[in-house]
Amino acid sequence: MVSKYRAGGKTTKSVRGSQPTKPFSKNNMTQYQFVEQLPDLIQPEDYADDPQGYRLRFQIKTTPEGVEILGDAMRPITLEKLLEALEPNQIEQMLCG
Amino acid sequence: MQWTKASFYQPQKHDRLLCRLCPHACVFTTDKAVGLCQVRRRHGQCLETATFATAVQNLDAIERKPLYHYKPGAKVLTLAAPGCQLRCRYCQNYRLSQFGRLPEIGWQAKPVDIQSLIATALNQQAMIGFSYSEPSLAAELTLALAQADQRLEIIWKTNGFLTAAARQQLVPCLAAINLDLKTINQQQHVALTGAPVKPILANLRAFYQAGIWLEISTPIIPEINADTDSLQQIAATIYAISPDIPWHLLRFTPEFQLRHLPPTSPALLNQAVQMAHQVGLKYVYVERALGPSGRNTGCPQCHRELISRTIWGIQHNRLNQGHCPDCGLKIPGRW
Numbered sequence: 001m002v003s004k005y006r007a008g009g010k011t012t013k014s015v016r017g018s019q020p021t022k023p024f025s026k027n028n029m030t031q032y033q034f035v036e037q038l039p040d041l042i043q044p045e046d047y048a049d050d051p052q053g054y055r056l057r058f059q060i061k062t063t064p065e066g067v068e069i070l071g072d073a074m075r076p077i078t079l080e081k082l083l084e085a086l087e088p089n090q091i092e093q094m095l096c097g
Numbered sequence: 098m099q100w101t102k103a104s105f106y107q108p109q110k111h112d113r114l115l116c117r118l119c120p121h122a123c124v125f126t127t128d129k130a131v132g133l134c135q136v137r138r139r140h141g142q143c144l145e146t147a148t149f150a151t152a153v154q155n156l157d158a159i160e161r162k163p164l165y166h167y168k169p170g171a172k173v174l175t176l177a178a179p180g181c182q183l184r185c186r187y188c189q190n191y192r193l194s195q196f197g198r199l200p201e202i203g204w205q206a207k208p209v210d211i212q213s214l215i216a217t218a219l220n221q222q223a224m225i226g227f228s229y230s231e232p233s234l235a236a237e238l239t240l241a242l243a244q245a246d247q248r249l250e251i252i253w254k255t256n257g258f259l260t261a262a263a264r265q266q267l268v269p270c271l272a273a274i275n276l277d278l279k280t281i282n283q284q285q286h287v288a289l290t291g292a293p294v295k296p297i298l299a300n301l302r303a304f305y306q307a308g309i310w311l312e313i314s315t316p317i318i319p320e321i322n323a324d325t326d327s328l329q330q331i332a333a334t335i336y337a338i339s340p341d342i343p344w345h346l347l348r349f350t351p352e353f354q355l356r357h358l359p360p361t362s363p364a365l366l367n368q369a370v371q372m373a374h375q376v377g378l379k380y381v382y383v384e385r386a387l388g389p390s391g392r393n394t395g396c397p398q399c400h401r402e403l404i405s406r407t408i409w410g411i412q413h414n415r416l417n418q419g420h421c422p423d424c425g426l427k428i429p430g431r432w
Contacts, residue, residue, distance in 0.1 A: 032192050034152055034153050034192075034193065034205070034229075036153070036155040036156065036157070037155075040408070044385055044386060044387075044388045047348070047360075047362075047363045047385075047386040048363045051359070051360075051362040051363070051364070052359050052360070053350075053351065053359060053360035074350060074351075074360050075350070075351050075356070075360070076189070076350060076351075076352050077351070077352070077356050093192070095153070095177070095189075095190050095193065095229040096189040096190055096229070097161070097162065097190065097228045097229050097254050
């Protein structure tokens with residue numbers, strides 16, 4: 001089971017504050033869209049290196065529409081809050097199974 | 098949401114309708130009342146279902162379901178309507194499965210056209226799979242697809258929570274199933290999913306006896322079912338049905354209502370694999386956390402590698418008409 005998300009289509013500011021206990025601002029307008037495939041960023045060795053699963057990996061790139069951020073995490077909520085704080089219209093999520 | 102006339106219900110005394118699809122056995126007394134699954138409702142003297150719909154139409158590898166001993170490398174056109182009879186506290190797909198229980202989740206599915214689905218599947222040389230949410234709630238769509246074209250192979254990734262009556266009607270339509278068995282402890286199962294495990298165990302045995310290719314998945318959740326006793330009980334239950342049934346050990350991701358728990362460590366997964374082999378299960382798999390060795394198939398007799406897999410696909414298949422090419426042992430599966 002993995003959690004991969006991609007948010008994009010909007011130029012974003014830099015984001016700070018990744019402590020899981022610190023709430024990010026909630027954006028109720030963001031829609032989650034289920035997609036067929038997103039690339040892996042978390043690698044098998046990450047599981048052994050970080051058994052508590054706090055690791056996040058990102059790939060950020062510019063696109064004609066703005067900035068696209070791909071995230072992969074072992075604890076989805078941290079990644080979701082981070083991406084939601086960027087206020088994209090849509091976050092793509094890969095389902096499990 | 099588009100509602101379609103359902104099957105699997107029975108009129109009762111005093112103008113009540115009994116849903117006979119899952120063991121929750123919802124009784125509908127008033128018009129437009131919705132069942133516990135949130136996707137079946139009463140309309141007049143009938144029940145209706147909202148599951149002639151899908152939120153996705155993904156072309157997946159069969160290894161992703163996961164099904165490792167059924168036609169390796171096959172493609173699966175995967176469908177999923179919102180809804181589930183269970184409310185598993187760890188569900189990673191809760192934005193789809195928990196439709197109707199969480200106010201922030203909207204209906205994301207579109208109605209399906211059966212002929213178009215069949216054409217897409219056949220053009221892609223793909224099976225049709227129901228996954229991500231609960232397939233048995235799409236029982237009527239499964240039947241309709243199977244009746245529309247007998248060339249189609251249909252597979253389910255299911256929680257197995259359906260009545261014996263529904264199972265008997267659906268068995269002839271299904272080629273392969275991956276069934277989730279979270280625990281065999283009744284109290285633990287109710288606490289984790291909101292439903293009893295007994296009907297699931299009965300269906301597990303019945304699917305196997307009916308000849309459907311069956312594999313089992315278990316999420317290993319720290320502090321819930323990850324202790325040795327719990328896992329041994331699950332392994333022993335599978336072994337009693339057949340030591341040849343592949344068992345997939347799933348790494349738990351802290352999600353939904355169990356975000357406070359840690360993820361499953363690779364060490365724990367490794368211990369569970371060893372324990373399962375000691376119990377006597379021959380084919381035990383971990384998709385990614387143990388690396389390629391966790392998902393490859395070895396011969397239980399000569400221990401040579403037979404099938405190597407990528408995370409969601411086939412890399413190399415050395416089977417010779419379903420047999421080990423080195424020692425000749427027949428490897429269970431539909432190859």
